[in-house]
Amino acid sequence: MADTKKLYIKTYGCQMNVYDSERMAEAMGGAGYETTDSPDDADMILLNTCHIREKAAEKVYSELGRFKGLKAEKPDLKIGVAGCVAQAEGEEIMRRQPLVDLVVGPQAYHRLPEMEAKTQEGVKALDTDFPEEDKFEKLKGRPKAKRGPTAFLTVQEGCDKFCAFCVVPYTRGAEVSRPVDRILSEARDLVDRGVREVTLLGQNVNAYHGASTGGDSWSLAQLIWQLDKVDGLERIRFTTSHPNDMMDDLIEAHGTCSKLMPYLHLPVQSGSNKILKRMNRSHDRDSYLRLVERIRAARPDILLSGDFIVGFPEETEADFHDTMDLIEEVKYGQAFSFKYSSRPGTPAAERPLVDDGEATERLYRLQALITKQQREIQDSMVGREVSVLFEKPGRLEGQMVGKSEYLHAVHVSGSDAQIGDLKRVRIVESGTNSLAGVPILD
Ligand code: 5AD
Ligand code: SF4
Numbered sequence: 001m002a003d004t005k006k007l008y009i010k011t012y013g014c015q016m017n018v019y020d021s022e023r024m025a026e027a028m029g030g031a032g033y034e035t036t037d038s039p040d041d042a043d044m045i046l047l048n049t050c051h052i053r054e055k056a057a058e059k060v061y062s063e064l065g066r067f068k069g070l071k072a073e074k075p076d077l078k079i080g081v082a083g084c085v086a087q088a089e090g091e092e093i094m095r096r097q098p099l100v101d102l103v104v105g106p107q108a109y110h111r112l113p114e115m116e117a118k119t120q121e122g123v124k125a126l127d128t129d130f131p132e133e134d135k136f137e138k139l140k141g142r143p144k145a146k147r148g149p150t151a152f153l154t155v156q157e158g159c160d161k162f163c164a165f166c167v168v169p170y171t172r173g174a175e176v177s178r179p180v181d182r183i184l185s186e187a188r189d190l191v192d193r194g195v196r197e198v199t200l201l202g203q204n205v206n207a208y209h210g211a212s213t214g215g216d217s218w219s220l221a222q223l224i225w226q227l228d229k230v231d232g233l234e235r236i237r238f239t240t241s242h243p244n245d246m247m248d249d250l251i252e253a254h255g256t257c258s259k260l261m262p263y264l265h266l267p268v269q270s271g272s273n274k275i276l277k278r279m280n281r282s283h284d285r286d287s288y289l290r291l292v293e294r295i296r297a298a299r300p301d302i303l304l305s306g307d308f309i310v311g312f313p314e315e316t317e318a319d320f321h322d323t324m325d326l327i328e329e330v331k332y333g334q335a336f337s338f339k340y341s342s343r344p345g346t347p348a349a350e351r352p353l354v355d356d357g358e359a360t361e362r363l364y365r366l367q368a369l370i371t372k373q374q375r376e377i378q379d380s381m382v383g384r385e386v387s388v389l390f391e392k393p394g395r396l397e398g399q400m401v402g403k404s405e406y407l408h409a410v411h412v413s414g415s416d417a418q419i420g421d422l423k424r425v426r427i428v429e430s431g432t433n434s435l436a437g438v439p440i441l442d
């Protein structure tokens with residue numbers, strides 16, 4: 001029997017890439033590979049890349065350069081690039097970095113084993129197709145390992161929104177939803193392997209409209225209600241949502257579905273109507289604020305998280321002030337903020353840039369406000385009772401760490417909790433990035 005080969009995967013970017021890396025590891029498992037945490041042991045290195053901002057793409061080239069020595073020592077080592085940079089710049093990568101043996105786009109990775117076989121014959125392989133076949137179906141039936149208590153589950157991919165700054169509609173393609181029965185069977189399989197919480201993933205997850213077995217198209221809320229019936233599955237989350245696709249049934253589910261966690265990532269990007277219009281966001285500041293009000297009416301304790309871009313072309317100090325003002329009004333429990341990064345091929349790339357120093361300064365101001373809000377919300381948890389899904393042992397003896405329903409990390413000492421247990425905990429302290437709690441005895 002041939003020796004097992006080792007695969008090292010490095011994942012950049014969003015949670016969908018984390019999910020895709022797991023699927024690629026499973027696909028390569030069928031081709032005799034097991035994963036390793038060290039590139040030095042690897043027979044194949046795969047970078048699963050992100051193209052969303054310029055820095056993310058540049059990192060890939062510098063990382064590839066670092067493998068030069070390794071490849072010189074080990075000429076049989078195969079180096080592959082997957083993900084969104086592969087999709088957008090596949091041929092350029094092959095030209096610019098001769099070390100690369102294989103380039104695979106996010107829609108073609110079920111073909112990885114065949115591509116790897118080609119590279120073993122000394123032939124370079126590139127596949128950035130959007131094939132007809134369903135990659136998820138092609139990946140079924142691979143050996144299944146035991147899993148931790150939380151998992152991602154892709155339900156929808158791609159985006160038709162075309163925000164003026166964003167490459168996703170080009171790299172991930174048009175919106176496609178997976179059929180309900182396939183998602184349900186994947187969820188049941190995850191539960192059998194130890195998973196108790198799933199995060200449903202999609203670039204535009206709340207635009208989900210998958211085919212049900214009856215043939216009609218189901219909303220994300222309908223899918224969530226079906227997942228609610230899966231025994232052993234205790235928690236459901238979803239990300240990322242667009243404000244325009246927050247339908248009534250989904251808002252209502254936040255108030256009525258006990259497995260749906262009180263946390264919602266709802267990016268607004270900017271608080272200025274002028275900028276929102278130029279971003280082609282198709283919602284304005286007021287419609288977003290009204291939406292937040294309706295969501296909070298359905299689930300008053302929901303923790304909101306957001307994404308912000310500062311320094312979008314032609315953003316003035318007054319526009320930025322509108323964003324800060326919106327943040328003051330909403331109060332976010334978590335947020336991701338970015339300096340605008342011009343992406344070739346997107347409409348915003350044609351517009352005049354804001355001075356870089358100015359944009360950096362705005363980013364710092366915005367992050368300071370978000371950190372303050374995050375901190376206040378985290379501190380307000382002290383004294384409250386939460387449920388914690390335990391994920392791993394803590395650094396201290398006898399300590400366990402898990403996540404609350406609001407996605408706060410919680411350290412608990414003196415609990416008999418095992419990994420995968422859900423237990424009631426009282427929060428006693430708020431630290432820099434996490435909470436401390438004590439067990440509540442039933
Ligand atoms: N520049 C800066 N941030 C961006 N994002 C997407 N495209 C860009 C860009 N060109 C941010 C948005 C999005 C998040 C995933 O990344 O805030 O919601
Ligand atoms: Fe990009 Fe906008 Fe689609 Fe989000 S909604 S993936 S920001 S185009």
